[in-house]
Amino acid sequence: MGGGLFRYIYCIIFWWISLPLDGWTQSSEADVFNQLKATSSDTVKLRLYNTLSRLYWAKKDTHQLKTYTLAALRVADTTQQSMQLGQTFHNACHYYRLKTLYPKAIEYAQKARAVFQSIAYTKGVGNVYNTLGEMYQDQGKYTKAIDCHFNALRIAEKSKNAQMISASLSNIAAIYETIEQYDKALEYFEKALKIDQKRKAIESIGLTQVNIAQVYYHQKKYAQAKKYARWSIQNARKAKVPLIEGVALKFLAMLQSFAQDTLNATANFEKSHQLMSTQDQAPEYVALLLQMSRHYLQYKQLEKAKKYGKIALTKSLRIGTKKETKGIYKVLSSIYEQQGKLAQALEYQKKYAAYKDSLLTIKANNKLIQHELEYMYSKKEAKIKSDNHRQINQQSIYLYIISFGLLTVSLFSFFLLKSSRKQNTLNQELKEQQQELKAVNKHLQQKQTEIESNNQELKFLNHRLKSGESVITKAYDQLQTRNKQIKNNIRAAFTIQQAMLPPVALVRQLLPEHFIIYQPKDIVSGDFYWINEIEGKIIVIFADCTGHGVQGAFMSLIGHNLLDKLILQQRNTDPASILTQLNEQVLTALHQQDARSIDGMDIGILVLGKTTEGQKQLVYAGAKRPLYYLRPNNHEEIQVLKGVRKSIGGTQAKNKSFVNHQLALPTGSMLYMGTDGLADQHDYQRKKLGSLRLRNILTELHTLPIEEQETSLFALIQRHMLNTEQRDDILWIGIRV
Template sequence: MNSVKKIIFLFLVSYSSFIIAQTVISESDDIQNNIKKLDSITKHKKLANLKIKAKSTLDKYYFKLAEASVLNSEHKLKEAITSYYEAIKFSEDLKNDSLKGIVYGKIGAMYLMRENLTKALINFNNAFKFLPENKNDSNYVGLRLKKGLVYSYMEDLAGNRNNLPWLLVAAGKQKSRILEANIYNNAGTYFLEAQIPDSAIYYFTKSVQIREAIKNLPSIGQSYNNIGTAYYNKGDFSTALRYFEQGCIWRIKGKAPFQAVVESYVNIGKTYYKLKNNSLAMSYASKAYVLADSIGNGNIKQKAAAVLKDVYIESGNYKNALMYQDIYFHITDSMYGDRKRDEIANLTLEYETDQKLKQDSLKRVEAETAVKFEQEKQEAISKRTTVIITLLILFLSVVAFFAYTFFKSNKEKQKQNDVITKQHSQLQAKQTEINDSINYAKNIQNALLPPRLVFEERNKEYFIFFAPKDVVSGDFYWASSVKENNLDLFIYITADCTGHGVPGAFMSLICISFLNEIINEEKITDVAEILNRLRKKLIQTLADGQDGLDGLVCLLDNKTKKLNYAGANSRFFIAHEKDHILTEYKTDKMPVGKGPRQDVPFVCNSIQLHEGDIIYTFTDGYPDQFGGPKNKKLKVKNVEQKLSEMVDQKLSVQEEEIKKFFTNWKGDKEQIDDVTFIGIKV
């Protein structure tokens, strides 16, 4: 009898534990699914009750999911991430990959909601590493759909194209008709972005048929608006107008967000303009402009301003046309300038926060050694450089946009009447602003070049002659020291990217970023391997272009005075202290980029130097400069002769002679290329 009682007791304990576990999961799901409906007091009361019940590791996992959901709803990003990483730790304790994948999916959705697309995509991909593929699982399909949204926002047609076939197969397997309709809407968006309007109309129509069947009123308006956009892109403006108007009506009926209704007004207005009904076009666009301004939606306000500008030009009111064009430019500057700069300024803080949260939540903090401190310092420098490069690229993109718009606008205005011509001085003022912006970009680019202190710490004497052809340069130089594991190395690079000016500057920024990754992060010090990896990254990044660079990588061992070098279409000189004889060295005849020999590895060469020897490296902008009495190229042999004449002088004197020689040869001729010339005494 006692044995029977014991068995019954154990069964009741086990069954009660099972019931409690199911209760914790159910209550956790209830909090997450109804997070928007619950007030703050109710959310925290439910959360506190859930914490008391969470005894097992699985219970604690679901509690952390609920806790993160509450914190996210209160815009406490750091705390939410901490809770999600603690949930990951519990899933690892349970050795359950599916639970871990669920967490990564929720983190990705959180970043998607905040429009941090890169982090959203990273976390979605992490989720798919751990979740089993299942076209019948609405949660898994929903994650694939969110990934498609990220691709759409990033305008990544290739990524969306690869993801779409899987989603379309899964669409027909869904119990949730809302999810099925959303998949078809995503497919329509892809074909719209791919400029295949007929296919876009097909899938948008499938989506709206489902939404009408289930009476999903706000989404019906979105579908009609999307169909209107497809017809507008086809040039069928009458049909587009009909769908835009239906979309507006459904959005109002379905109590869609107010900005969606205002967007419909803009679409109707721009379609009336295409149909030559300027009166109604102005009416709808004006209404949209005022309403967008009242809710602070710069994107819609900009679109409305564009329509009003076109209408006023069509009606001959050039004064108002110019006013709305200026408003359009101002909003562009605000949207793509200030907002992006604020986002970039927060990248470093966000990176450091994420790393600290991961370490704290997963309890992986280790004692730092001197070597690790040096590595972290180099990584921090690399990350800050990446932030600056991103800022500069965005900044130059805005400048390029304004420059293009300015010249196009100026050409159109010359064809118009005398009223537009009088505004020429205002457009000239904008050109001055653009030039000032490019000059500011020069200061940012100069900040990315290595500081003189890097050279001064490792070299007795040196000089750097850096002379861009335009304000910003396609030439660059790069330097770093490696002092660990009893090594004392100094590595520096002299490089000439394809092009000069703004295009060359873009290339130099990309190359500097890759060199930071290869040398500072991946710790590669083999000079040939540096060029091999840089070539591979450039070919992968610039898949459709022939851009690249010519250059020389030098690695000097400060202890042994041994020089390792590898180069691409470059040459350099060494002056020997012993006899003052100048020796020329050549490198591989192929660029760092696409070409007939792109699969041939670069070769590492070695030279034993002695104290007092001088290394001269330079880009082809110096010897290729036209000038002199017969307006011919300076040529390498004349550079060699000049160096031979002054090799016994101090490098500070040589620097002035190098500059003077170049300037005198060029005379009043235009500089044809960027110039970099470096001399280093061993």
Template structure:
């Protein structure tokens, strides 16, 4: 019986191919509007989604499926096809009395009218769709129609009605578990709150991202990521914004939404341009223009051309900047984008100002101001006022400069625009500098620098720091002049240099080369497809003509082998895919866990650094001191400590009592760091809270507090620390010292002396006794050293042995004549040279003080 199946299989396969051929030749779909046939049969690539939906419409198995695909195609193919397909779907549904499809098509046609600015038509169709979907009790269509109604209200600037429709649509989507519609509604509500409640907006968008990722709805996911990026940009978090934008662009391109990808590329280009990454910005703009070529929507073109012009203005390449600005103005006027027109006109003024053609610059500035005021663009009006004032300043017209700049400052303060407030103050500073009024010039330039730093715009910081540098130098203030000059040089280098200009040229060349390669590749692809189609057609005809005459046995064997291999390959591919997915999943989990651990440890380091006294505090207490602090890991078990005891009146008026310590807690890394927090806190309490100044008593109280802390857990915890603690009288040079396991070394008469510590730790021990306080009288130039055992215990050298204490003493004696900072450098160099490529075995801490 099985053998008979194998014999009949190729016969049925052959009949299927022949019937498919005849069916394809005989079946021609005819629509009411001939343009539908024309658009569907056109093989021009639009996008992955549109191409797939065109194929689905043509190959639908029944009328209702064909209408469903036609409705989806209506929304995804923007422009005139949107209207053509929606109208055809309405005609088709009316013809076959398909109410559900008609309700859907009416909502889709409303979107076309909404995008075309025909709000009354859109509103009328949506009201019909909402009523019909309610009558049909179709919650999916009702949620869709309510959402589109919200979009209609949004474009009409009816905020309350907008939010109400969005929330109603979301409520229905949640009750019916319509995940994709939930994500779309969340995006819309988040966009509504984006400027007024950005934190709420972020929470909604992150929820939309989770849903879209789970549903693999890359279009909605990309849109959500784009909104998150815009919030980050508004907060001047450019790195985070750019990272999210790149994900959004990748998702938009992946789902064939070239229009949205170009929109996101425009925002990415603007971010990069504002932070002086000019070659990268140029790549983003040109990439967006390339994507727009395959889209019917050209609304982003003027902004892209204007952005490219801005890059060329700052590189600088004024001829290209003028060329692209003029293109931007023409495109903006043809699309009636008056805001972009104002922007491009002002940019032309900026270019001519840099070319020192002030009258021509003012002509373009006033043209831009006129457009901004006529259309209520307050931010553009403020910008135009500021650049007009700047131009009058170049002309030496003090009256007009002050008039326009003060108007600009007032508007920019209302807008809270630190960038342009900074620019205005800089212009006033330059004006007073030009009028030989250095006091007023310094006041306004310093204000300008403060606002520039708040805005984070590098170009303004560069310009203002240069002006202040010149002003301070002229006022014989070398320290401030040097500081401003260093700031100017560092910012200037980051804005433009020969390398960036070369990179821009390389970016242009690469773009042209990529375009040529793309065109050539497309030609080759078309040629291959045509060749393959011809070969396939010849092969198919040959099979039909000679199938039975070439031998039934050959066909049987071939079909059997193909079938068996196909089954085997599918099984193998399925196993491989499952294994690969599991490996990727485990890899991703491991990477996430590792990142979480490293982030936690890094944050722990920040906390530990905050607990430790700053090096500035150590330097302030003991100017003639050095600190060698080399943690083994990111966080350490070693810590250093210092505290100044206020003069109680018993000492000389000039005497300062400074406590300083080097401590080694049990363990290193994270466990050691946790113990160090407990011990450091106990040390602070003993001195600050209990007012103890005697080193031995301090250690007694610290030991008591540490034991008390660890006993709270109920566990037998014997962790603690070894410490060397000294009280230094800076006037009398008397040292009081006490130690737990760690000794004190002091250098006097060109010889290192050692005071042995009590052989017990700070913490729970079997033989606890009070700590001993030793008193030493030193003379000027003598030194004391407090340290942990990390330096002496480090393995290294030619044969990998410990450094030990005797060589350490010899090293300290050899470098004793150097300054404390030089001693630190010598010690660190000696440690690293001894350690070589071996692992550091313990934390290293050493404090050296010259009295």
């Protein structure tokens, strides 16, 4: 279904709604709260409550939005029509919409519209029409939705507000896309794009371009689709809008997957997932997860496909995106069928069959066609009336001039004849329009008969499916509750672990040319890295803790905290000394002197000193982890500084000591370091990548720009893991000194 997979309209809606109404100021929360404390005027309080309501609506904070909307309703004078009263009703509409209480939301929207109309505030009326259109669209009532958006468009055109015109055109286009009227969708998206380009609104241009790419995809015009997707990515990066970039990358990945460009498709899907997982746009995230599940299903990576499909289903059911839910049921049914789990496959196939949106779309499509024809007919009729009025005025002028002579009468007769022919032409066009409307109405009646017949069949199928629905639903709800509790706990641990890693800005400042590939096996990781500057020395640490997932994550927290103590508090910058003290403190923290515990970590510590006469001074010490390096313009084998064969913690040989390796390298040299997850990764034939092959690959890559090294190494990892599961956490760091 068009528009079902890619919910770009939500971005447009958010952009439109976030436009400030007149009288609403961009104040900070602290400023508004200070003003509230200082005032006793209900009029001032109402304005400030509305300001806070708009602020929390933009943040989708339902609780705070309710608090200040209700406060505004308490102090508002409903007997006096004002802009602030209209905004109060509009904010109440936003609250009930977030709660999906659409009848109540529509009631307050209509109250807001009435207030704005009474005070002749046309921009406010247009905003309310747009909100009503969005709510009707949320409910699948496309005829009412497009009627509201056309009303908003008329108001925007009358006020010559280019931003509002563009938003209304995009919303109308999105509805046509949803009902598979792709030519109409493309027409309105292109109108919106021209306006955005004239305004030089980079963010809006990027959004509209990815919408156009989607329409071309549905029309199977893949070259044009890819071109617009790439343009959208460029503009999203210029505007620094991660959500639009993520959506465009997702769409580019879909095109690459369709073209069987597996490596680039996988890489772009993962980049899109990284950008969109942090954004508060659940419908778009669900659409991405669904496409990733389809991608991995296509290439027989069934566990990954099932993983993303399950996550997508949970979120889709929570937010109520019916089209995505239907698609997810179909994918999960196929996955279980290929795994030989026929009972689960049948269960999801039944749920997929229960969705009957296709017939509803046909019905909405017919109504929308009729609606637009009526709209175009009304514009044409208005134009004809305007032309007739102008011609009558011309005729009056000619009659007045006839008194001046026969020459004037002849000239008047000539123009009258020309005008009469034009009138006949216009009348003929009007008759043809009426005939076309009659033909369309007849076609709609035939379609209505087909729809009624199909509805009877659907009722019969629905009766059969409901018989086993209650038992399945109860068991499913119990599993969902348990699964949600576990995932919430793991996500909390993931947030803590992400906060532990060094900030991206700090790493870029200390290491201008570097890359870090950090790919946990599970949500949380046993690998971590630590980067900071102490007394003019840059310290880079990478570690592989025992185990992975939750077990490894706990060990990584212990290691990170001990490193903070040894380096930041005790100011220790000697790698071998840091490893020795870290080993002692891990033994103490885990009581390993008395218990036979093997928990610990393999770790490497690199200290980068000053650059003198083009030579970078460095010191390295490792516990079972090596450091690889290559000098610039050197085509010889990669060099290795080996670590001591002794881990941190656990039952280790006490007679082995950690050793520093000192080295001076010319600027431009490459350093590589990382955990064993990359070299130990199996391919689908259970063959490891191996340290030797990894070293050869690094030798080939080291002369490339650092970004191309990262992309090539990431693609290598994805290609090696094709049709198999990741067996361990992966961490790999490259630095050009």
